[in-house]
Amino acid sequence: MRTTQFHIVTRKETPQDAEIVSHQLMIRAGLIRKLGAGLYSWTPLGFRVLQKVESIIREEMNKSGGLEMLMPAVQPKDLWEETGRINDFGGQLLAIHDRAERDYFFGPTHEEVITDFVRNEINSYKQLPITFYQIQTKFRDEIRPRFGVMRSREFIMKDAYSFHLSKESLVETYEKMRQAYDNIINRIGLKFRCVLADSGAIGGSGSQEFHVIADSGEDAIMYSDSGEYAANIEKCAAVSLIGERQAPSMDLQKVETPSQKTIEEVVSHLDVEKVQTIKTLLVAGVDGPVALVVRGDHQLNEVKANNLIEVASPFRMLDDEEIKTVAGCDAGFIGIKSLAAHIIVDQTVANMSDFICGACENGFHYIGVNWERDAQFHQIADLRDAQVGDPSPDGQGTLQMARGIEVGHIFQLGNKYSKAMNAVVLNEKGQSQAMEMGCYGMGVSRMVAAAIEQSHDEKGIIWPEAIAPFQVVLLPMNYHKSERVKAVTHDLYQSLIGQGVEVILDDRKVRPGFMMSDFELLGIPHQIIIGDRALDRNVFEYRQRKDMQNQDIACDKMLTFITEHICA
RNA sequence: CGGGGUAUAGCGCAGCCUGGUAGCGCAACUGCUUUGGGAGCAGUGGGUCGGGAGUUCGAAUCUCUCUACCCCGACCA
The missing domain is CATH 3.40.50.800 (Anticodon-binding domain)
Structure with a gap:
């Protein structure tokens, strides 16, 4: 190719609205151009990169037995009613309708469509296992699209779906896909990490994410410094930091904290350590308010909280007025003594003694609080974010943290969709049986941005050889x-x-x-x-x-x- | 969705307060010079000032409204 016959338009200045390096460089190098919020054109130059990523993915998917196909991007709403996922996806779904006012969604993912395809196409266990995949444009109406094609609304994704008679067969294909993902990112030439993950709106039992390591990554990855364990912080198990609860050594005492609302303020006012305090967060529950309690120096993990059956989905903190009604005080003074809510405590909190909490009365906290003697909880759960220095949940070493960009996510769905949509086959005994299902997503356009994020210098992009235009x-x-x-x-x-x-x-x-x-x-x-x-x-x-x-x-x-x- | 901000040439901005011929830099185009690290000089083209309504003799400028885009948004107990 000669430059005079190609299309190269570069910019010397970094664009004003691009915050992260990959976005800035993609605009400056003329790989993408913005059409609207979260909508980008790929220029001929950028498209060459995109196609290279695509073909590596395609080769590895084919090698591991995947069959490429193409499904419609536009999906009838009825399908989504069958699985009841409209609420799970909520506002991310782009709803459209045709001239007859029939309802459609522009597909954010294709579990429903493939399951419909398969239930009509596959009748016998002899046709299983089978894996279909496609590389296609998706649309998710993100609350706040940003960072160029890193988090755009329209994007290109490879999505694969496998169908099985048994769980064992599903696990076998899942492992094959995990391997294929390893191969793909290795061939592209990026440093990455495969981690345990929460399965979110897609559902199912087991899932793992593939993260390209980069400081600008939106996800926090926790990993053991000496073992194999690695997990997204959303998922990473946080162990109890206190082995056994000590007997009370202090009397319960109410102290004045006239204007001390935050943990920092309370701690400095009373001259104590954060680890002696707890914080109580009131959230909407399925059946009345729920109090979630973590230690003062810990962070509530919203994903873990949302996964509790007692907590209403979607997760929502009570507002100031509701807090006043439930706790009788303002946020900042909520405590667990005689609180009219279902109280769920973090494992570490359950083992605390002589701790400090709000008094449910503006201007006061309690010190020397002890479980059983002064207050009761209803339930223990893992509620907090794991943090650097915690013991690794598998007992090997301690946890470290890295930032990652999620470029792939694989799931063992089980029969969630096949049951909901009646996708069955006849087994060896001639009995009807719901299929086991796996799904495997990879962000093609995001991979390009992630590559730049990981490989650049002050002069510009440094393409890994395999995907250079x-x-x-x-x-x-x-x-x-x-x-x-x-x-x-x-x-x-x-x-x-x-x-x-x-x-x-x-x-x-x-x-x-x-x-x-x-x-x-x-x-x-x-x-x-x-x-x-x-x-x-x-x-x-x-x-x-x-x-x-x-x-x-x-x-x-x-x-x-x-x-x-x-x-x- | 809530809060804040912006909208003037392809890009980045000034002009608006105090209404009266629409400007600057970069980019583009032409010519001459230059040619091993984003050249210099001279010239040229390009804007219904986001849309609509209003006030006014007159609106980029004042008022209302719509739209688009950008930023921030539990982390407090």
């Missing part, structure tokens, strides 16, 4: 004046093409510095500079984008040098 760029100096440069460049260009190398020749009439800066921004892995100065010595200058170390390569050796340096 071009492998090699030819940067001729004085191309439009020097006949020798022009001829030599042209020869090299033709022979690289002959070898199947993806090469772009910058034949624009621009100054050398401009050319070089442009291609540093674009991040092409291999650069060859052709200039009279080097040609006098019968060499080309070669350098890699990742280290920018200049290297002279004899002109007649260049072709073999390049083909040897490129992963075919």
Whole structure:
């Protein structure tokens, strides 16, 4: 490809509304352009990258037995009524209707559609197991789309669905998919981590997420410093930090805390440590208000809370007025002594003694509070975020934290959808049986952003070889004046093409510095500079984008040098 | 959804308060010079000032309204 016949539009300035590096660089390098909130066009240059990611995914999915197909992006609302998922997805669903006022959703995911397909298509256990997948545009009406294609509303996803007669077969395919995901991200060339995850609105039993490691990642990943354990903080089990509850050593005492509402304020006012305090959070329950209690230095884990059957879904904190009614005081003074709510305490809290809490009376806290003697709880649960330094839940080492970008999520769904939608097969005994099901998603467009997030420098993108839009760029100096440069460049260009190398020749009439800066921004892995100065010595200058170390390569050796340096 | 902000040329902005010929930088185009790190000079093109309504002799500017986009949003017990 020649730049004059391609479309390259770069910007020197970083766009004002782009917050993270990948978004800034994708706009500057001209890979994407915004159409509206969470809506992006992929330019020819960006699309080449997208297609490379796609084809790696496609190859690995095919290799592990997946069958590619294509389902409609627009889905009848009836299907979603069958599974009752409209509420789970809530406002994220883009509702549309046709001229006859029939209701549709633009698909955010395709469990319903594939299950409908399969229930009509598959009748016998002999057709199982089977895995279908597609690469397609999805739409999720995010509350706040941001970070360019990292969290856009319209995006490209690979979604796969497997169907089985037995759980064992499901687990077998699930493992195959896990392996395929490993292979895909390894081939793309990114550092990542596979972690335990909450399954959220998709449902099912087991699930794991694949996170590309990057400081800007929106997710926190907890992992053991010496074992295998790794989990999204949403899911990561938080163990009790207190082995056994000590007997009370203090009397219960009400103290004045006239204006101390926050844990920080109370702790400094009473001159105590945060670990001696608890905080009580009132949330909407299925049957009346629920109090969730965590230690003062801990954070409530909303996902864990939402998963409790006693807690209303979607999760909602009570507002100031409701708090006043339930606790008789303002937020800031809520305590657990004689609180008219279902009280669920975190495991650590359950073992605390002589602790401090609000008195359910404005301006007062209790100190020396002890369970049983002074207050009762109804239930113990894991309610808090695990934190760095906690013992790992599997007993191996302590927990560390990293930030990650979720690019893949695999689930063992079981028969949630097949039961709801009556997707059954006849088994060996001729009996009707709901199929076991797995689903496996991967964000194709997000993968591109994640790659940049992990691989860039102050000059621009540094593409991993496997997904670079071009492998090699030819940067001729004085191309439009020097006949020798022009001829030599042209020869090299033709022979690289002959070898199947993806090469772009910058034949624009621009100054050398401009050319070089442009291609540093674009991040092409291999650069060859052709200039009279080097040609006098019968060499080309070669350098890699990742280290920018200049290297002279004899002109007649260049072709073999390049083909040897490129992963075919 | 709640709160805040912005909307003027492809991009970034000034002009608005105090109504009267729509400007600057970058980008683009032409010419000359330059040509190993985002060139210089000279010139050119491009905007119904987000939409609608109102006030006024006159509105980018004042008023109302709609829309779009951006930012923030339990973490307090």
